Amino acid sequence: MDFASLASQLNAGRILPEGILIITLLGVLIVDLILGRTSSRWIGYLAIAGLLASIVTLYYQWNSTNPISFGGAFNSDDLSIVFRSIVALSSAVTILMSIRYIEQSGTALAEFIVILLTATLGGMFLSGASELVMIFISLETLSISSYLLTGYTKRDPRSNEAALKYLLIGASSTAIFLYGVSLLYGLSGGQTELSAIANGIATAGVGQSLGLVIALVFVIAGIGFKISAAPFHQWAPDVYEGAPTPVIAFLSVGSKAAGFALAIRLLTTAFPLLAYEWRFVFTALAILSMILGNVVALTQTSMKRMLAYSSIGQAGFVMIGLIAGSEAGYSSMIFYLLVYLFMNLCGFTCIILFSLRTGTDQIAEYAGLYQKDPLLTLGLSISLLSLGGIPPLAGFFGKIYLFWAGWQAGLYRLVLLGLITSVISIYYYIRVVKMMVVKEPQEMSEAVSRYPEINWNLPGFRPMQVGLIVTLIATSIAGILSNPIFTVINNSIAHTAILQPPTVVSTQVSLVDKPSE
Numbered sequence: 001m002d003f004a005s006l007a008s009q010l011n012a013g014r015i016l017p018e019g020i021l022i023i024t025l026l027g028v029l030i031v032d033l034i035l036g037r038t039s040s041r042w043i044g045y046l047a048i049a050g051l052l053a054s055i056v057t058l059y060y061q062w063n064s065t066n067p068i069s070f071g072g073a074f075n076s077d078d079l080s081i082v083f084r085s086i087v088a089l090s091s092a093v094t095i096l097m098s099i100r101y102i103e104q105s106g107t108a109l110a111e112f113i114v115i116l117l118t119a120t121l122g123g124m125f126l127s128g129a130s131e132l133v134m135i136f137i138s139l140e141t142l143s144i145s146s147y148l149l150t151g152y153t154k155r156d157p158r159s160n161e162a163a164l165k166y167l168l169i170g171a172s173s174t175a176i177f178l179y180g181v182s183l184l185y186g187l188s189g190g191q192t193e194l195s196a197i198a199n200g201i202a203t204a205g206v207g208q209s210l211g212l213v214i215a216l217v218f219v220i221a222g223i224g225f226k227i228s229a230a231p232f233h234q235w236a237p238d239v240y241e242g243a244p245t246p247v248i249a250f251l252s253v254g255s256k257a258a259g260f261a262l263a264i265r266l267l268t269t270a271f272p273l274l275a276y277e278w279r280f281v282f283t284a285l286a287i288l289s290m291i292l293g294n295v296v297a298l299t300q301t302s303m304k305r306m307l308a309y310s311s312i313g314q315a316g317f318v319m320i321g322l323i324a325g326s327e328a329g330y331s332s333m334i335f336y337l338l339v340y341l342f343m344n345l346c347g348f349t350c351i352i353l354f355s356l357r358t359g360t361d362q363i364a365e366y367a368g369l370y371q372k373d374p375l376l377t378l379g380l381s382i383s384l385l386s387l388g389g390i391p392p393l394a395g396f397f398g399k400i401y402l403f404w405a406g407w408q409a410g411l412y413r414l415v416l417l418g419l420i421t422s423v424i425s426i427y428y429y430i431r432v433v434k435m436m437v438v439k440e441p442q443e444m445s446e447a448v449s450r451y452p453e454i455n456w457n458l459p460g461f462r463p464m465q466v467g468l469i470v471t472l473i474a475t476s477i478a479g480i481l482s483n484p485i486f487t488v489i490n491n492s493i494a495h496t497a498i499l500q501p502p503t504v505v506s507t508q509v510s511l512v513d514k515p516s517e
Contacts, residue, residue, distance in 0.1 A: 014061065014069035014076035017054040017084065018124055024050025025117045032110035044099045044463065047113045051092040051120070055085050063495060072193045073131035075265070078492035080128030082334050083261035086341055087123040090254035091116060093345045096467035098246040100458075101352050105153045105244065112152055116250065119145035123258035130265060132181050132192040139177070139226070142258060143170050146251060150243040162242030169235045170225065177222025183215035184270065194269040201273065208273065216274050219266065220281050226259030229319065230288035233312045240308035245355065248304065249348035252311050253341045260333060263322060279323050283414060286323065289316030290421040297428050303351055303361045306428060307344075310387060313425060314340060317418055320402050324409035331490040332401035338485070339386075339394035339478050346471035347383035349464060350376050357454065358447040368444030369436040372451040379472045381433045386475050388429040389422050394478035401486060 027050070028043050035042075058081045061067075067076040095113060102109045122141030129135040147170060151163025185192060187209070188200030206212055224232035240248045267278050293313025300306040318340075321333035353376055354369075355361050370377040386395035399422060406415040456465050478485065 010071070011066060011069035014064070014067060015074060015125075017057045017061075017088070018121060020050055020054045020057060021088075021117060021121050021124070024054075025114055025121070028110055028113055028117070032108075041099060041463075043110050043113060044095050047095050047117060048092050050117075051088045051095075054124075055088050055092075058085050058088075062492075068130075070134075072195075073134040074125070074128050075130040076128055077496050079264070079330075079496040080261065082338075082489060082492050083127035083257055084124040086257045086334075086337055087120055087127060087254045090250055090257070090341050090345065091120040093341075093349075093467050093471060094246050094250040094254075096463040097249065097345070097349045097352050098244075099463050100356065100461055101244065101246055102152075104356060106155070107153055112149070115145050115148050115152070119149065119250070120254065123254050126258045127261040129262070130194050130269065132185060132194075132197075135262065135266070136178065136181065139222075139262070140174065142255060143174065143226075146170075146247075146255060149247040149250070150239055152247065153244050156242070158242035159244065160242075162239045166235050166239045166243075173222050173225035173232065176218050177225075180215045180218025180222065183211055183218070187211055187215065194266065197270045198272055201270075212271075212274065213277060216271055216278055217281065220278065220285075223259055223263045223266070224285055226262070227256050227315050227318075228312055229285045229315045230292045230312055233289070233292070236312060237305050237308045240304045240311075241302055245304065245348060245352045245361075248308075249345055252307070252344055252348075253337075256311070256315065257337050257341075260318060260322070260337065264330060264333075267322075268325075275325065279325065282319050282323050283411075286316045286319035286414060287417060289313060289319065290417060291316075294421040294425045294428075297425070300428070301363055303363050303366075303432070306363065306432075307347065307351075310425065310428075311344075313421060314387070317399060317402055317422070320406040320411065320414055320418055323411060323414065324405045326405060326409055327490060327493045328401075328405040328408060331486060331493050332398070332405045334489045334493075335401055335482070335486050336398035338489075339398045339475070339482075342471045342474035342478060343383050343386040343393070343395055346379055346468065346475050347387070349468045349471060350380035350383065353454070353464060353468070354380075357452050360447055363432055363435065365445045365447040366432060367435050368448045369451075371444065372448055373454070375468075377436045379468050381436065382472055382475055384429040384432055388426040390426070392479045394475050394482070397479045397482035401482075 024047060028047055031043055031046060061076055061081060062078060064076060068074075069076060094116065098112065099109060102112050119142050122138050122145060126135065126138035126142055129138050147163055147167045150166050151159050153159040184197055187204065187206050188197040189204055191197045191200040201212065221232060225235070228236045239251070271278055289312050293309045293311070293316060297306050297309035297313065300309060318333050318336055321329040321336070323329070351361060354366070358365060382393065386393035389396045389399045403415045403418055406418070454461065456462055
């Protein structure tokens with residue numbers, strides 16, 4: 001093979017955004033080595049600049065005629081571009097909210113950013129991986145970095161406990177996922193590229209075999225852990241409560257988006273003969289996630305634990321688009337994850353600001369916050385109301401698109417359950433807003449009564465202010481701009497060849513409604 005044909009097969013320019021991220025990561029290490037801790041804020045800005053440059057590079061790869069690179073191991077199609085942008089953008093906002101938090105915790109910011117960028121790199125590669133080895137390496141890069149981030153504040157016992165639980169449960173889910181992948185490799189005749197696996201399974205005539213069904217179940221278990229879907233959610237509440245708040249902000253958006261990208265590509269490409277079966281399993285996961293996440297959140301007293309169960313419920317809503325298996329379903333998934341990025345990170349930014357000045361995340365301590373900090377109250381209120389799906393905020397339109405895609409696919413009972421649990425979720429979101437706004441001065445919590453004034457000019461607070469304002473504006477106007485944004489996303493799905501509606505065996509009876517003719 002000559003050099004020209006080798007270069008054509010590698011097509012390495014498709015991973016230029018990830019290349020920029022690697023250079024940024026190395027640049028952060030070098031700057032920190034030369035300048036030391038005095039460079040902490042500049043390191044944060046350098047990392048954000050690298051992430052934004054990576055996103056811009058992704059834009060220039062839009063509608064590429066040759067998205068395949070590294071012999072089919074990586075696919076830089078429009079679908080992966082959208083998911084990689086979500087992962088990179090969530091990392092950039094996370095860094096904005098991290099600078100003051102990490103400095104105040106007494107740990108090194110540079111190492112935190114390096115690990116976060118490594119997790120981002122794993123998530124971006126996972127979003128476009130189309131080969132088993134590439135998928136596993138990307139998944140482990142994201143997972144191991146997430147474990148390290150969870151236990152980063154090593155002097156905090158809760159952070160150590162959360163990291164240990166996350167590691168043990170994560171290692172188990174990785175082993176299960178790897179076993180499913182190994183079965184897939186054997187049943188396909190030794191293929192590792194996803195489309196070749198589907199062809200190998202069809203050629204071998206094992207499309208409905210017990211071994212393939214077991215492989216599917218194990219693979220879904222690994223994906224369910226990554227997207228924190230019930231009953232694979234056990235890690236989420238403890239990790240959300242004990243991990244540094246910026247870390248759980250990234251895990252709730254960036255890691256979840258990468259998990260859904262993996263689910264779409266792996267299930268639609270490698271399991272076309274089991275489309276009915278994986279839709280059935282994800283229907284069960286969606287039902288469990290929506291009910292458990294939103295009902296248990298009602299009883300929580302910690303803001304971070306409440307958002308943990310909220311995240312489980314949100315994963316159930318997003319799965320409706322995946323189960324629909326249509327262009328509208330996949331487009332609504334991506335749109336919801338995009339707006340979820342802004343409204344969730346806006347909420348976490350407010351939680352960080354509150355905890356930095358009060359040292360608590362208990363919901364009761366937010367009583368009367370409006371009297372002392374109107375901006376923080378506004379940001380947290382808009383975020384929570386959007387998560388609850390209150391019009392005209394972004395979350396309302398995101399749920400409308402998801403439910404409409406499910407209704408068009410005939411998932412009537414699933415959509416009705418989504419509507420019911422969405423109404424339930426409004427109660428615990430409104431409860432926090434009511435506590436902040438309605439309480440009289442004499443009913444203020446002790447934490448709010450001694451709430452200190454904030455000086456935005458102090459080091460680290462200015463980036464948080466930028467992050468809060470950007471996410472607040474995006475959450476407020478994304479609903480108004482939902483139609484053009486959804487059109488762009490829908491076009492990206494239309495240009496992705498693998499995302500065709502799955503063929504469903506309509507003679508079988510299950511929780512999944514028959515698709516409407």
